Amino acid sequence: MEKNNFERIIEVIxxxxxxxxCPWDKEQTPQSMCDYLVEECFELVEAIRQDDKSEIAEELGDVLFLLLFIGRCHDREIPDFLQTALAGNVAKMIRRHPHVYGEKAADVAEVVKNWEQIKKQEKAEKDKDPGVFASLPASLPPLLRAYRINSKAARTGFTWATDADQEKKLAEEWNELQAALATDDAAAREEEFGDYLFSLVEYGRRRGIKANSALAVANSKFLGRFEAMEKLARERGLELDRLSLEEMDTLWDEIKATRR
Incomplete structure (x- = not known):
């Protein structure tokens, strides 16, 4: 029987x-592969956001290869480690979806609430005092981590009663930032900017906006417009770094009028 691609990639590894x-591959460990895995995950996310199906397929393959590579490394120390990991995940997903595999009827809000309760229960079985944020990875990028912190806190009821109340908090943090900026205390300025940014993440979360994704879109939009401005300047025989800010603003406005 012809081997499926999962079996073939394991065979390649x-x-x-x-x-x-390969001399290089034989020297690799799960620890040495971590940076490559993080890099490939970022490349996969970028391909998904660009909705480039060809790139998505390639980057997805790269991520899967690294995950399976790491799994096979552990297989050498613990027999069937990879299969045990997959079996454990299958059981976990079934356990965390009682509205699909057990009792029915659950809207999105209820699904999220049940998911958190089940995760907390699972954690409690491992730790004596799991805590609300025990499952929050310490390695998450700060912006994504802030979103998850606010989200988890809100599910416990530790949040503002209304959006208007949260807006007042945001305004309060802005005023504190302005006061800090008026001083020579660099640490205070950084702290207050962080507080304002943290509150801004919550402002977006309450309106269904994920700060990390929104910023990624803004970054991509700015870079796209700037590259278009550079191209327009070259077409007109202009050197961008020799233009005044006013002249660059004029080019920028032209690009904005033709690109979203």
Whole structure:
């Protein structure tokens, strides 16, 4: 019977790391592969956001290869480690979806609430005092981490009663930032800017906006417009770094009028 692609990629990994395999691959460990995994995950996310199906397929393959590579590394120390990990995840997903595999009827809000309760219960079985944020990865990027912190706090009821109340808090943090900026205290300025940014993340979350994704879109939009401005300047025989700010603003406005 012809092997499926999952079996074939495992076979490739075993060949690369085997006695007659690649010298570089044979030296790799789960720890040494971490940076590559993070990098490939970012590349996959970028491809998804660009909705480039060809790139998505390639980057998805790269991420899967690294995950399976790491799993096979552990297989050498613990037999069937990878299969055990997959089986554990299957059981976890079924357990966390009682509205699909058990009792029915649940809207999105109820699904999220149940998910958090089940996660907390699972954590409690491992730790004596799991805490609300025990499952929050410490390695998350700060903006995404802020969103998750606010989200988890809100599910416990620790949040503002209304959006208007939260807006007042945001305004309060803005005023504190302005006061700090008027001083020579660099630490205070950084702290207050962080407080304002944290509150701004919550402002977006309450309106269904994920700060990390929104900023990624803004970054991409700015870079796209700037590259278009550079191209327009070259077409007109202009050197961008020799233009005044007013002249660059004029080019920028032209680009904005033709690009969203």
């Amino acid at each position: 075993d060949t690369l790391t085997g006695p007659d395999g």
